[in-house]
Amino acid sequence: MEVRDRVKGLLRELIAIRSVSGEEGKIQEFIEGRLRGVGVPVVRQEVTEGRFNLVCPSDTPFVVSCHVDTVPPIDMENAFEAKEVGGRIYGRGASDVKGALSALLTAVELFKERHPEEELPLSLAFVVDEETNSALGSEKVVEVLGKDKLCLVLEPTHGALCVAQNGAVEFSLVVEGESVHGAEFEKTENPIKVCIKVLESIEDKLSRPVNILTLKGGEEHYLVPKRCYALAEVKLWQGERWGEVEELIRESIKEVRTSCDVRYTLEDAEDFIEFRCNGLLDPLKEAYRRAVGREPRLDTMPSWTDAANFHRAGYECVVFGFGSLKDSHTERESISEDELEKMTFFFLELFEVLRCA
Incomplete structure (x- = not known):
């Protein structure tokens, strides 16, 4: 199966799993099963009663963090039934941020198929509660991840590497x-x-x-x-x-x-945050160049993200992902096939950059 078809199929499955803030259990169980299925160790971390983060730990300082919760359907009809129109996949969370999640999981599976005896060259964190003011998931996950990390936070940034946040x-x-x-x-x-x-x-x-x-x-x-x-x-x-x-x-x-x-x-x-990212930016830029074929654009994320909590914990941070922030949370929420494929290759290239470092 081609990478594009593979990541599209996974996104359809993820959209079908309702994961509105406070209801993340089923999607976390799904993610846990996919990771364990390819031999990636997973640790559960309780956040509040009945809610838990997932962490795939490693000995490297690099981390990719992705929130798994979404806003409710609001005005989106059949929000948990993925629809494909004109090369775009529509559904709640398609751009914020299940598109990036499907690309990350697909890349992990492809990496393990190619290197079955190797561990991932970075840690993964799948956190709950981002779409609320409390953001307890990212606040708590640092207890498992530890100190002095270099963290890529997944959000729809139109493909820009965001080194600051409004x-x-x-x-x-x-x-x-x-x-x-x-x-x-x-x-x-x-x-x-x-x-x-x-x-x-x-x-x-x-x-x-x-x-x-x-x-x-x-x-x-x-x-x-x-x-x-x-x-x-x-x-x-x-x-x-x-x-x-x-x-x-x-x-x-x-x-x-x-x-x-x-x-x-x-x-x-x-406050406005300028992220520390000296050790993180170069490998991200290299992975982007290899996957997309051009220099990445640096920008400021206009929305609050989990990177604020990681920044307070002393982490270096960059916020990144394909997809439109403007259309996220609306009835237009979607992501293109091209963006899904590019993001999958970006993660594969990032794994290669880090394993060869």
């Missing part, structure tokens, strides 16, 4: 006012309009857009709502500290004149 301040707003009959809306302040005004004030103060993740308020009944809730975030760039940006957010809220009660809560925050 930070963010995530916050919620609750705006409450006096509810009145809808026909006399002029006699009160509408909390929804006030909430929007507050978000616009934040944008003006920071000179950047606010990403509104949730905006809830109002009923179908004919009255001005009493309450509005918003969950939002702002992105941080190189040189910015989240504490300083958050203080500006608080100031901008105070500048909005309103009779409504506005309550602000900091939900999560992370």
Whole structure:
């Protein structure tokens, strides 16, 4: 069977296994079975009751880490039934990040078929809980992996080697006012309009857009709502500290004149991170050149990833993977056959680079 058909078939199997955050058990058992089937030793690490990471340890400092959980279907119909259209495979997790997972597992199996007596020249980590704010899987897996590692974190980066990661301040707003009959809306302040005004004030103060993740308020009944809730975030760039940006957010809220009660809560925050990657970047670049036939592009990952936890643990990090981050989590989530094949060859070349080092 050709590599392309092999990795496509495996991706179809992975998409069919529902692995929404908190429900990762079945996919971890599947991964464990595939690895043990080719003689790769696997260790389970409990994260919370009923949830576990998988680690394939080695004596080398190199690690590839992949999260196994996905977001729910949301607007994607038949999200766990892979569909192939125009050379692309659609399904929940196709790009984030089961496409990379299928390429990695296929490469491991091919490597063991070619070198049955050799151990993998790097460690593997398959972690749970990435698609939540807690990210307990990557936080805990360092206890098994140990110190001073060089970690490739798999995420959809359009094929770029990401050597930095944007930070963010995530916050919620609750705006409450006096509810009145809808026909006399002029006699009160509408909390929804006030909430929007507050978000616009934040944008003006920071000179950047606010990403509104949730905006809830109002009923179908004919009255001005009493309450509005918003969950939002702002992105941080190189040189910015989240504490300083958050203080500006608080100031901008105070500048909005309103009779409504506005309550602000900091939900999560992370500074912009420039990864240490001196010992990691060269082998990744060489593997990319061999597999893809051109120089890799270096970039910044616009989203939080498990690399933040590995960075805090003192690891060198790079974030990488083919596929579109923009379309991930949406009904358009997909990955192309070409990307799957290139990623599989990338991992095979990386194994060869490391085993010959």
